[in-house]
Amino acid sequence: MRYGHTVSSLLAVVMAFGLVGLATAQSTIKVPIVVEVTGGGASVGAMWRDAVTMAIEEINRKGGVLGAKLETSVHDTQTDPPTSVAVMRRVLNDKPFAIFGTVYSSSTVANMDLARQAGIPQFTGSESIIITQKGNDNIFLTSFTQDTGMAKFVRWLTEDMKAEKIALIWVNNAFGKGGHDMFVQFLKERGKTPAVDISTEVQQADFTPELTKVRASGATHVFMYSHEEESARFMIQLRKMGLQVEPVGETTMCTQTTITPGGAAVNGARCHVGLVASAPQPAMVDFGRRFQEKYGRVPDHNAYKGWIGVHMMKAAVQRVGAWDQAKVRACLHNNLFTTVEEPGLLMDLWVNEKGSVDRESFIVEVKDQKPTVLKTVPMLGRGYKERSCK
Amino acid sequence: MTDVVQLFVAGVSIGAIYAMAAIGFVLLWQTSNTINFAQGEFVVVPAFAMVLFSVVWKLPFAAAFIATVLVSTLLLGLLVKEVLVNRLLKMGVLPLVIATIGLSLFIRYSLQQFWTPLALPFPAIFSREPIRLGTIVLSREELMNVLFAGVVIGLLHLFITRTKIGWAMQAVAQNRNLASVLGIRVSRLVTLTFMLNAALTAVAAVLIAPIYLVKYDIGVAIGLKAFYAAIIGGFNQIRGALLGGLLVGVVETFAAAYLSSHFRDAFALVILIAVLLLKPEGLWGEREEWA
Amino acid sequence: MRRWLPLAAALGLAALAPLVLEQYKLYVLSLTLVYLILAIGLNLTLGYAGQISLGHAAFMSFGSYAVAVLAQYRVPFEIGLCAGVALAFGWGLVLGFPALKVKHHYLAMVTLGFNIITFLVIRNWESLTGGSYGISNIARPAWGRLSFQSDRAYYFYILGWTVVVVASAYWILSSRWGRAFRAIRENEMRAAVVGVSLRNYKLMAFAIGAAYAGIGGALFAPLVAYIDPGAFTLDRSIQFLMMVVMGVGLGIAVMFLRGKE
Numbered sequence: 001m002r003y004g005h006t007v008s009s010l011l012a013v014v015m016a017f018g019l020v021g022l023a024t025a026q027s028t029i030k031v032p033i034v035v036e037v038t039g040g041g042a043s044v045g046a047m048w049r050d051a052v053t054m055a056i057e058e059i060n061r062k063g064g065v066l067g068a069k070l071e072t073s074v075h076d077t078q079t080d081p082p083t084s085v086a087v088m089r090r091v092l093n094d095k096p097f098a099i100f101g102t103v104y105s106s107s108t109v110a111n112m113d114l115a116r117q118a119g120i121p122q123f124t125g126s127e128s129i130i131i132t133q134k135g136n137d138n139i140f141l142t143s144f145t146q147d148t149g150m151a152k153f154v155r156w157l158t159e160d161m162k163a164e165k166i167a168l169i170w171v172n173n174a175f176g177k178g179g180h181d182m183f184v185q186f187l188k189e190r191g192k193t194p195a196v197d198i199s200t201e202v203q204q205a206d207f208t209p210e211l212t213k214v215r216a217s218g219a220t221h222v223f224m225y226s227h228e229e230e231s232a233r234f235m236i237q238l239r240k241m242g243l244q245v246e247p248v249g250e251t252t253m254c255t256q257t258t259i260t261p262g263g264a265a266v267n268g269a270r271c272h273v274g275l276v277a278s279a280p281q282p283a284m285v286d287f288g289r290r291f292q293e294k295y296g297r298v299p300d301h302n303a304y305k306g307w308i309g310v311h312m313m314k315a316a317v318q319r320v321g322a323w324d325q326a327k328v329r330a331c332l333h334n335n336l337f338t339t340v341e342e343p344g345l346l347m348d349l350w351v352n353e354k355g356s357v358d359r360e361s362f363i364v365e366v367k368d369q370k371p372t373v374l375k376t377v378p379m380l381g382r383g384y385k386e387r388s389c390k
Numbered sequence: 391m392t393d394v395v396q397l398f399v400a401g402v403s404i405g406a407i408y409a410m411a412a413i414g415f416v417l418l419w420q421t422s423n424t425i426n427f428a429q430g431e432f433v434v435v436p437a438f439a440m441v442l443f444s445v446v447w448k449l450p451f452a453a454a455f456i457a458t459v460l461v462s463t464l465l466l467g468l469l470v471k472e473v474l475v476n477r478l479l480k481m482g483v484l485p486l487v488i489a490t491i492g493l494s495l496f497i498r499y500s501l502q503q504f505w506t507p508l509a510l511p512f513p514a515i516f517s518r519e520p521i522r523l524g525t526i527v528l529s530r531e532e533l534m535n536v537l538f539a540g541v542v543i544g545l546l547h548l549f550i551t552r553t554k555i556g557w558a559m560q561a562v563a564q565n566r567n568l569a570s571v572l573g574i575r576v577s578r579l580v581t582l583t584f585m586l587n588a589a590l591t592a593v594a595a596v597l598i599a600p601i602y603l604v605k606y607d608i609g610v611a612i613g614l615k616a617f618y619a620a621i622i623g624g625f626n627q628i629r630g631a632l633l634g635g636l637l638v639g640v641v642e643t644f645a646a647a648y649l650s651s652h653f654r655d656a657f658a659l660v661i662l663i664a665v666l667l668l669k670p671e672g673l674w675g676e677r678e679e680w681a
Numbered sequence: 682m683r684r685w686l687p688l689a690a691a692l693g694l695a696a697l698a699p700l701v702l703e704q705y706k707l708y709v710l711s712l713t714l715v716y717l718i719l720a721i722g723l724n725l726t727l728g729y730a731g732q733i734s735l736g737h738a739a740f741m742s743f744g745s746y747a748v749a750v751l752a753q754y755r756v757p758f759e760i761g762l763c764a765g766v767a768l769a770f771g772w773g774l775v776l777g778f779p780a781l782k783v784k785h786h787y788l789a790m791v792t793l794g795f796n797i798i799t800f801l802v803i804r805n806w807e808s809l810t811g812g813s814y815g816i817s818n819i820a821r822p823a824w825g826r827l828s829f830q831s832d833r834a835y836y837f838y839i840l841g842w843t844v845v846v847v848a849s850a851y852w853i854l855s856s857r858w859g860r861a862f863r864a865i866r867e868n869e870m871r872a873a874v875v876g877v878s879l880r881n882y883k884l885m886a887f888a889i890g891a892a893y894a895g896i897g898g899a900l901f902a903p904l905v906a907y908i909d910p911g912a913f914t915l916d917r918s919i920q921f922l923m924m925v926v927m928g929v930g931l932g933i934a935v936m937f938l939r940g941k942e
């Protein structure tokens with residue numbers, strides 16, 4: 001009878017899980033990585049994972065934190081939110097000190113409540129605005145959320161570039177929509193609206209309809225906010241059509257993962273980016289070099305986020321002076337951390353009350369298929385102070 | 391007006407590529423009742439092969455292309471047919487459908503894990519310099535795509551209608567048992583069809599990769615569009631697949647520009663469902679028999 | 682009587698599970714039961730009636746979103762579930778009509794199209810579904826003072842529904858419905874000749890399978906506590922298809938074992 005098969009295989013599953021025990025070591029500090037290793041987010045997750053692993057190895061080599069060594073393991077979420085919830089639960093069973101991941105916003109929103117309930121600080125590579133809107137005091141971003149990022153971007157676009165007519169092309173998912181909404185909001189505060197506002201799909205290949213509309217609108221600048229491959233395709237087609245618009249972007253447009261497939265077509269694009277390997281900061285350049293030596297490829301912003309995340313935890317723990325999760329959590333709100341006390345942070349950063357960061361950022365232009373820094377953009381806020389955490 | 395022309399050329403250009411994938415799809419169905427859900431991945435594999443030969447091993451373009459067609463024909467044509475199809479065809483349509491779905495998943499995630507999840511650049515074959523006709527800007531690439539696809543499809547048409555093997559294919563497509571009785575080696579012919587399909591997808595890969603870039607997941611969209619094209623155009627005629635492909639390309643492009651961009655993926659689908667319900671044999675197809 | 686033994690043993694084990702399993706394994710088991718319900722639905726449509734459906738995730742989404750949206754207005758879970766199931770059943774009937782006219786790969790394409798269009802509607806209807814941002818903190822059922830919020834309690838709730846689904850599926854299949862479905866699967870012409878009303882049974886095969894998917898979807902939403910349109914794509918439908926083909930247990934076990942590094 002057909003259901004006999006169902007039942008016996010269900011029994012097998014139950015027994016398999018019952019038999020799998022979890023041996024735990026108690027002598028080191030556990031900081032597992034929960035990230036997209038397979039699935040659509042594999043390229044992004046790989047960068048995060050590699051950087052976090054490298055950070056932990058280097059920290060251990062230099063004696064650990066407060067005398068304790070860090071121990072990590074990698075857990076694959078398959079870029080699937082329900083699976084990331086399962087993975088998070090498994091990881092929480094080990095009672096780690098902190099968790100590094102996930103990167104995809106839809107997974108982070110699904111699994112961050114679990115970490116919060118368990119009281120285990122979570123450092124994420126996600127950037128979507130929805131993460132900071134859920135009132136979770138246990139989540140810490142390693143980059144700007146889209147409100148800080150877009151605010152800086154719009155400021156540069158309108159004040160420095162004096163852009164008059166801006167076309168907005170964005171990808172219709174949690175990431176793109178968040179960016180779109182923030183961008184339009186900040187633009188509105190300056191009395192402007194986009195000349196063109198078109199949504200696109202993930203994995204979209206043909207952008208002729210969008211480019212035709214951009215040309216018809218007479219826009220002077222086109223802001224393409226999508227993932228890396230789509231941005232690359234967009235630029236190739238923009239150049240093919242000979243459009244006379246200035247391409248501008250926010251992080252993804254000018255990152256190496258876009259430039260490599262896009263090639264020479266991406267030259268001339270200008271972006272606001274939070275983290276880039278060619279920043280005029282010796283620490284950033286040095287990290288880029290070491291990463292390349294170890295892994296054979298140039299780190300992208302996800303790698304930087306992972307590295308910085310580990311050092312955020314280190315800085316907070318050092319300032320608290322103990323491995324106390326509640327105090328570390330409190331320390332990472334409304335506080336300034338500088339590279340003087342923790343060089344691994346690469347740049348001074350301020351963590352706000354929602355767990356999002358404010359930092360210097362950069363305007364880059366892609367020249368000779370490399371992102372070249374044109375100028376440094378100061379933090380959004382002023383007068384940040386360091387606060388003790390003891 | 392310039393916009394309309396621009397969009398039309400773009401739609402035809404991309405539609406020509408969908409058509410190539412769709413034609414192979416139709417050939418397989420006609421001669422062997424195989425619904426190849428992995429058709430998209432059959433385009434991805436030669437694209438990666440091309441990258442291997444021309445970028446990694448730095449062979450000259452012509453040599454790399456020939457090597458790619460060979461690899462594609464052997465792996466996706468001969469191997470798939472002998473290993474997969476031979477065993478499953480006897481069991482009916484459904485098991486083979488499921489098997490090709492499994493094959494597409496296997497190819498896609500193997501490429502992601504064992505090669506790279508990132509997109510790779512693909513050398514442009516035709517110059518990307520724009521051609522300006524008044525206010526209309528066309529790219530050489532678009533025009534050459536249409537030309538190339540047209541030539542290949544034309545050659546295929548000649549092959550099927552003017553050569554003995556082509557006639558044999560038509561015979562098998564119309565009535566397998568009768569063709570077998572008449573002395574045609576059906577199994578050999580099906581293998582040939584698979585290899586022909588693999589060669590077609592290899593050509594499609596070379597045309598499409600400069601636009602789509604080479605990434606493990608581009609097969610999903612290409613495969614879907616090939617199905618739409620084949621079904622809308624007509625599952626039993628090559629010209630059906632060709633016209634279906636062009637139609638899908640043009641509709642997509644215009645709909646995204648003038649109707650809603652939020653629902654851009656839906657337009658071809660709506661046409662597909664309408665065709666399936668009203669004229670299931672396709673707009674240019676002929677009614678299938680109870681075979 | 683002997684036929685019931687393995688089933689009873691499984692039920693007994695399943696009832697004892699929360700006592701020995703910690704939260705991760707309990708979650709996986711809960712998710713497994715939800716996927717089991719979905720697979721049973723698809724099995725009815727595909728395995729028994731032979732109607733290929735690549736749109737199962739869309740029916741699941743009706744259940745999930747009905748519960749999630751109504752929960753925001755503090756509507757009891759069971760009402761949300763009924764609404765989702767009704768939606769799924771209705772659309773299952775609608776999708777059954779093309780099944781009358783076309784077969785096999787054509788039907789697969791229609792159901793595939795339905796799945797994609799449903800996804801697009803969910804994603805773009807932001808005012809209702811929250812669009813790409815999704816809906817989080819979906820409340821679990823509660824009966825007055827008895828709340829199923831805890832993982833253990835909700836596991837038992839899901840188990841209860843699983844028993845209902847399995848029992849009802851068994852009942853359907855051993856009735857004349859089941860015989861009719863099998864007849865259609867084996868040979869339509871013959872079934873019609875013998876007097877099986879192809880039309881009604883085909884429609885019901887779709888509708889019932891869809892209804893089960895609606896139940897599964899409704900239970901899925903509070904389990905993960907967050908849904909977004911990305912959970913109901915074509916990939917998800919293919920996942921269920923693979924489950925039914927490979928055997929439910931194997932498919933689910935493979936899925937979760939892949940998650941280990």
